[in-house]
Amino acid sequence: xxxxxLTDNFPPEVNAPATRTYEHCKEWxxxxxxxxxITCFPNFPKGKVYDGFKNKWKRRENMDGINVIRVWTYISAxxxxxxxxxxxxxxxxxxxxxxxxxxxxxxxxxSPQFFTALAGRTxxxxxxxxxxxxxxxxxxxxxxxxxxxxxxxxxxxxEKEEIxxxxxxxxxxxxxxxxxxxxxxxxxxxxxxxxxKNGANFxxxxxxxxxxxxxxxxxxxxxxxxxxxxxxxxxxxxxFILDCAKEIQNSNYHFLxxxxxxxxxTLLEKKEKENITNVTMLDSIAKDQVSRYLSxxxxxxxxxxxxxxxxxxxxxxxxxxxxxxxxxxxxVDGEARQIIExxxxxxxxxxENKEAFFSKLKEITDQDNLEKFKIGCKELAVDxxxxxxxxxxxxxxxxxx
Numbered sequence: 241x242x243x244x245x246l247t248d249n250f251p252p253e254v255n256a257p258a259t260r261t262y263e264h265c266k267e268w269x270x271x272x273x274x275x276x277x278i279t280c281f282p283n284f285p286k287g288k289v290y291d292g293f294k295n296k297w298k299r300r301e302n303m304d305g306i307n308v309i310r311v312w313t314y315i316s317a318x319x320x321x322x323x324x325x326x327x328x329x330x331x332x333x334x335x336x337x338x339x340x341x342x343x344x345x346x347x348x349x350x351s352p353q354f355f356t357a358l359a360g361r362t363x364x365x366x367x368x369x370x371x372x373x374x375x376x377x378x379x380x381x382x383x384x385x386x387x388x389x390x391x392x393x394x395x396x397x398x399e400k401e402e403i404x405x406x407x408x409x410x411x412x413x414x415x416x417x418x419x420x421x422x423x424x425x426x427x428x429x430x431x432x433x434x435x436x437k438n439g440a441n442f443x444x445x446x447x448x449x450x451x452x453x454x455x456x457x458x459x460x461x462x463x464x465x466x467x468x469x470x471x472x473x474x475x476x477x478x479x480f481i482l483d484c485a486k487e488i489q490n491s492n493y494h495f496l497x498x499x500x501x502x503x504x505x506t507l508l509e510k511k512e513k514e515n516i517t518n519v520t521m522l523d524s525i526a527k528d529q530v531s532r533y534l535s536x537x538x539x540x541x542x543x544x545x546x547x548x549x550x551x552x553x554x555x556x557x558x559x560x561x562x563x564x565x566x567x568x569x570x571x572v573d574g575e576a577r578q579i580i581e582x583x584x585x586x587x588x589x590x591x592e593n594k595e596a597f598f599s600k601l602k603e604i605t606d607q608d609n610l611e612k613f614k615i616g617c618k619e620l621a622v623d624x625x626x627x628x629x630x631x632x633x634x635x636x637x638x639x640x641x
Contacts, residue, residue: 329355415554498521
């Protein structure tokens with residue numbers, strides 16, 4: 241089976257979409273598929289092309305058996321709605337034209353980058369091949385939720401295109417049960433929707449001792465580290481966490497933020513202006529270094545804005561941290577909270593509620609609770625093995641070829 245996969249995020253980028261696509265495609269190659277990925281030149285989240293790459297019309301490479309075609313795009317940092325939209329549109333066009341010349345049995349296009357789905361749909365029409373729409377985020381609902389854009393004629397147009405995508409796709413694959421429910425409520429048959437959640441790669445994430453060199457370099461010895469590693473975006477409400485950290489500066493708790501994103505500059509300015517001394521903020525790190533930094537973390541922090549839309553999401557950080565047996569303090573209600581509580585892998589606090597945050601932070605760091613939650617994390621990770629989930633998605637794709 242030949243699979244043509246469209247995605248604007250792919251390694252060496254290290255965000256969740258890039259990781260999911262890469263690890264799934266790698267497993268499909270092992271299952272005998274010929275996989276071609278069309279993507280852009282790596283630049284997320286700073287909007288600067290990575291060293292060793294140049295933003296040109298087309299470049300071919302092979303990554304673990306995956307045929308990778310990188311195409312030119314208008315590159316912008318992960319901030320500013322208009323420029324990011326131009327970035328997305330440019331990839332839609334160049335990915336479409338590159339895809340026209342690739343032989344395939346099926347096309348897969350992944351969201352939340354809405355215009356990637358449009359490219360997949362259009363390629364399906366011209367090549368007369370079935371296509372699969374992967375939904376990792378509900379778009380355009382999510383851009384309204386984070387305040388990137390208010391309801392207007394463009395949003396309403398995008399919403400119409402969204403429904404057209406759902407109707408024209410031969411299969412839809414969502415990453416949460418809640419997403420599936422929402423799409424069904426829009427009039428789409430449940431029979432064409434599958435759910436393949438995110439998971440953990442046990443080759444990259446497993447319990448390891450704290451890195452002594454990093455502990456010394458970051459002056460973390462003797463401190464209880466609450467860690468957040470990932471995109472610092474508008475949805476993550478990390479300014480709330482900074483406010484919480486400021487109120488407990490005289491405690492043994494220390495916060496570690498690793499990553500970049502639309503809010504990174506604002507967060508750094510807030511930290512410096514308010515002299516918040518118990519927070520260490522580092523830039524993004526390579527994927528093979530994530531577990532090293534996570535080894536320092538006593539409590540994994542997962543946080544989003546308080547909004548009903550986020551009750552439908554399951555942050556992928558859950559699975560990576562669970563695989564390393566790091567108890568999780570989660571400020572995300574809904575399906576994500578249900579998973580944490582089902583496996584007893586951590587504690588939930590009401591988003592943007594300081595009293596709840598401090599109460600649950602104290603409870604989760606009790607030594608007896610820590611050990612209990614580590615066991616829950618281990619059980620959670622086993623049920624969300626990325627290899628098993630990749631095979632599940634492969635089976636769904638096979639059904640329409």
